[in-house]
Amino acid sequence: MPRQTVLKNEFTYFKEVHTRWMDNDTYGHVNNVVYYSYFDTLVNSYLIEKGGLDIQTGDQIGFIVNSNCEYQQSVAFPEILHGGLKVARIGTSSVDYALALFKEGNDLACAFGAMTHVFVDRATNEPSPIRGQLRDALEAIYTK
């Protein structure tokens, strides 16, 4: 299986990712689990900043229903990474994100993946349509 090439210019929102000492595992690299916390933080940062998501008291919250990651090059604290995010699909109440991490000065992703958010009503947990500012923000970073 050939390695996939994921480039920085495919993404539409970027944010610095600061590694932590405890992100490194016994083998001296950022543990595979921790990449998902980088992804998770990228998505929620964007939704809060641009989409008006109110994680504390808003009526609508997002549940992750699937996620995946390809690890192509190891990373270690104290590296600072650049996280890239785009929206790959928007449905009525769900959205697919594509995400990647880039080392300083490198346009080739050291890791990349995807996550799907389903938005639900906080009280009932029933799917609820993505509307208004949230939809606008997601469409703003949509690219095929």
Add this chain to the structure above:
Amino acid sequence: MPRQTVLKNEFTYFKEVHTRWMDNDTYGHVNNVVYYSYFDTLVNSYLIEKGGLDIQTGDQIGFIVNSNCEYQQSVAFPEILHGGLKVARIGTSSVDYALALFKEGNDLACAFGAMTHVFVDRATNEPSPIRGQLRDALEAIYTK
């Protein structure tokens, strides 16, 4: 400073603590940070099991206002530890816990510490008195 000796028979509630692969850091031992998640889990497990604490919807929640830990012997995944908890002081709305971790077959703590919980009203964040089942549960594991 002489090492303090903390023994298993000083504690009144016990629970197994399962280490995780990612708890180990670059130096191959459980990271100092993670011990607090063991402590935190011990306290909340007891409060939920015995004190009727409802972390999702209860009116009263607990905030940690201070914590400390002495690390006396290193620990590493895949070890299973035994966590010990007791209440060292109960006030109107706050409680001091003493905690320790023990290796399999060893009555001398490999780490020990303390935490203080202040119980507050979830809606207002104002301190609220410890009453009823919660107070009974805390008193049940109180020992000087």
Add this chain to the structure above:
Amino acid sequence: MPRQTVLKNEFTYFKEVHTRWMDNDTYGHVNNVVYYSYFDTLVNSYLIEKGGLDIQTGDQIGFIVNSNCEYQQSVAFPEILHGGLKVARIGTSSVDYALALFKEGNDLACAFGAMTHVFVDRATNEPSPIRGQLRDALEAIYTK
């Protein structure tokens, strides 16, 4: 897309998964990231127990090169889960795992996923063949 059904009897190795207080996120459920630490711990527990993996000083170490998870039902501390593991493919130096998590008394997975390990030489990071006790252990839980 219909929900996939993953059953407990598809797996060959099981281990209890103890949730922690801090696994729960703002929405009151175990955060999506944390499931991978359950997976990671399952795999490494098996490799250490049965495969003779020496994570501290062994010549051979395993790197995760991809991972994915489908979240089907939410989970929350203080639940205890049952983790299931099997090997789905063994190559020369890499192995694909299938993993799932089950709630107490429920044979239908609340989450399931996959991970691929590539074994490498600790000193050179070059892929190295899976041999001896490690291969035997992986074959012992292989099932299509």
Add this chain to the structure above:
Amino acid sequence: MPRQTVLKNEFTYFKEVHTRWMDNDTYGHVNNVVYYSYFDTLVNSYLIEKGGLDIQTGDQIGFIVNSNCEYQQSVAFPEILHGGLKVARIGTSSVDYALALFKEGNDLACAFGAMTHVFVDRATNEPSPIRGQLRDALEAIYTK
């Protein structure tokens, strides 16, 4: 017990602390455990940047032997904090750090604490003297 007042101008090294989505717990604030990962990262960042600490292959490594934290004001993702560090005591092979976290635009610490590092030989785990660049770096941020 009166609240202690810890101010930004007591510290000699500063670094931004980026919170993560999963740092927030069920009560919507950064979990008490996570503050120690901020402290830990501050210390190791400084030691790597200025003290020449080589966490992957250096002969000397640092073990935390005690830590404590006072939580004075809650913090929540997506806040960015400012971490302050100073050295409060340097011995032959051990060092005491004082640490604090500050909210944007606020010189009063929202949390503060201390940690003690004992430097040891990586191979033997025996305490080893703090010398050369490492000692210089620690002395550079020493203040009573």
